[in-house]
Amino acid sequence: MRQRASILGVGLVALTGVPKLRHRLWRWWYDLLAQRDRDGDWLLMNYGYVPLRGSQQTLKLDPEQEPYRYPLQLYDHVVARLDLAGKDVLEVGCGRGGGAAFLATRYLPRALTGIDLSPLAVARCRAAHQAPGLSFETGRAEALPVASACCDIVINIESSHCYADMQRFLSEVRRVLRPGGQLAFCDLRTTAGMMRLRENVAACGLQTVYEELINRQVVRALDRVTEQRMATIDHKVLRIWRPLMNNFVGARGTPMYNMLRDGRMEYIHLLLRKPDVL
Numbered sequence: 524m525r526q527r528a529s530i531l532g533v534g535l536v537a538l539t540g541v542p543k544l545r546h547r548l549w550r551w552w553y554d555l556l557a558q559r560d561r562d563g564d565w566l567l568m569n570y571g572y573v574p575l576r577g578s579q580q581t582l583k584l585d586p587e588q589e590p591y592r593y594p595l596q597l598y599d600h601v602v603a604r605l606d607l608a609g610k611d612v613l614e615v616g617c618g619r620g621g622g623a624a625f626l627a628t629r630y631l632p633r634a635l636t637g638i639d640l641s642p643l644a645v646a647r648c649r650a651a652h653q654a655p656g657l658s659f660e661t662g663r664a665e666a667l668p669v670a671s672a673c674c675d676i677v678i679n680i681e682s683s684h685c686y687a688d689m690q691r692f693l694s695e696v697r698r699v700l701r702p703g704g705q706l707a708f709c710d711l712r713t714t715a716g717m718m719r720l721r722e723n724v725a726a727c728g729l730q731t732v733y734e735e736l737i738n739r740q741v742v743r744a745l746d747r748v749t750e751q752r753m754a755t756i757d758h759k760v761l762r763i764w765r766p767l768m769n770n771f772v773g774a775r776g777t778p779m780y781n782m783l784r785d786g787r788m789e790y791i792h793l794l795l796r797k798p799d800v801l
């Protein structure tokens with residue numbers, strides 16, 4: 524049984540190397556996760572962030588946000604150099620919308636639109652989150668369903684590793700940003716994938732304002748959430764799927780966790796800016 528699950532897992536990962544299948548596979552996967560999360564309590568899906576220095580609990584949260592502290596800290600860290608107040612913001616790959624709702628209520632953008640490939644995830648977002656200016660749409664990162672020069676800030680958190688065409692996504696970001704607008708980005712890549720990402724960034728016509736590898740901060744977060752995530756998986760997921768799911772959520776001791784810890788998988792935070800004059 525375990526062997527069958529592993530073979531299927533390897534098959535799924537291998538399939539993601541075929542661009543045309545990537546969309547279908549990831550949409551199927553994230554639709555499935557949205558469908559199976561019957562309690563609707565998986566509102567954030569990233570690996571999280573814990574600062575290296577100072578208090579580990581610097582971010583003030585409401586009690587109902589505490590279960591999502593580390594994934595919210597990743598959102599907070601990625602937008603820390605930006606002023607969202609009064610801006611038009613797009614989040615691409617918003618998942619279940621917990622990050623978008625947090626940013627909308629804390630930083631008061633004029634409008635924040637969350638876009639995701641998974642129609643079921645978007646339906647969950649609409650049901651779970653209501654705030655002034657906050658909305659959700661189904662759409663693909665490589666063909667954003669919005670007008671050109673419509674926003675000041677694009678946010679993209681731990682989603683781009685799924686994309687069939689990263690260059691196309693970055694060119695879409697350039698299209699939808701106003702001059703001077705910024706992309707706040709974070710995601711993980713293998714060493715080879717990071718080289719391709721850097722080539723994509725160099726070719727996209729956006730200027731790099733800030734860059735930081737945050738593996739250690741992400742691993743610190745995974746250390747704190749592993750037990751709770753594994754307990755949830757034990758409770759909700761069939762035994763044969765547990766190794767795959769534990770790896771997916773980056774639980775301590777899994778290949779994903781080990782690669783992030785020893786640097787074979789790099790986790791990068793980038794801030795890119797569209798030039799004022801085109």
Ligand SMILES: C[S@@+](CC[C@H](N)C(=O)[O-])C[C@H]1O[C@@H](n2cnc3c(N)ncnc32)[C@H](O)[C@@H]1O
Binds near residue numbers: 617
């Ligand atoms: C790991 S989740 C992260 C979600 C959210 N950013 C968070 O931190 O909770 C990745 C998300 O990217 C979305 N995604 C994958 N491929 C996409 C694409 N081509 N266009 C838009 N969204 C995509 C998935 O449906 C999923 O919701």
